[in-house]
Amino acid sequence: MSTRVNPIAERSKKWLCDAMLEFLQEKPYSSITITEICDKAGLVRKTFYRHFTSKESVLVAIIDLMFEEFYEYIKVQNFGPHEMPLVYFNHWKKHKDFLNILIQNQLFALLNDQYVHYLEVMDHLVGTRREYQNEIEKEYMRTMMAGGLWSILKKWIIRGCIETPEKMAKMTLDFFDV
Structure with missing residues (x-):
């Protein structure tokens, strides 16, 4: 339907x-x-x-549109796990002004709240090197990854995106030991 x-x-x-x-x-x-x-x-x-339902739901809709833009791009490009962090940081760098506004208004957590859902949607594209024993374990892993990606993105935005997306991608791959 x-x-x-x-x-x-x-x-x-x-x-x-x-x-x-x-x-x-x-x-x-x-x-x-x-x-x-x-x-x-x-x-x-x-x-x-x-x-x-609220002003906050407008912000969530804007964040969702940014995610959809990212998702549509990676879906057609067939990126591997080693390329994904670079695409991620390049994408968010384009939206750094919006992310700064969220940070300044103490609303950056809205992005983290959406991350677990985004990772679930992208699961078939991102993949993993490990098998999970059950769905609960997989949910916890997504939550951990979402928090890590959200935190590193926030720190990078606060620092003014001084490091290149390439440098950020390399650090992220090293941190997640991919």
Whole structure:
């Protein structure tokens, strides 16, 4: 059964995300109101709540779009485990301004919250060298990897991406002993 995408609904959702991104560049997250987001997007509050439950859910949607961009890219390229960290750091470097905004507004944890799900979705692409005894063990491994990737990314962004994506990829491979 295929799901149909309503182009008008998708456009409205995009406008709300774009409005949130614009406001985040102008002022702190805590100062942004849903009414302001709706006004900037040219939409009514009812439309906002048709797509989102809160301002935070708008940020999660933006993060999800960034992940989808990453996932679509790696899906067609057929990267191996040694190439994946470089692709990862190159991808997030393109979005470093957004990540800095999340960090400045104490919202970077939203990214970590999504990571376990992303790793699960990418499991067939990323693979692993080891077999897991059960699904619970696999979930814990994803949680550990998500936390590690999230932490190293945050540190790199805070440092201003001084190290090259290549250097970060090499360190990550060394840390995960891949």
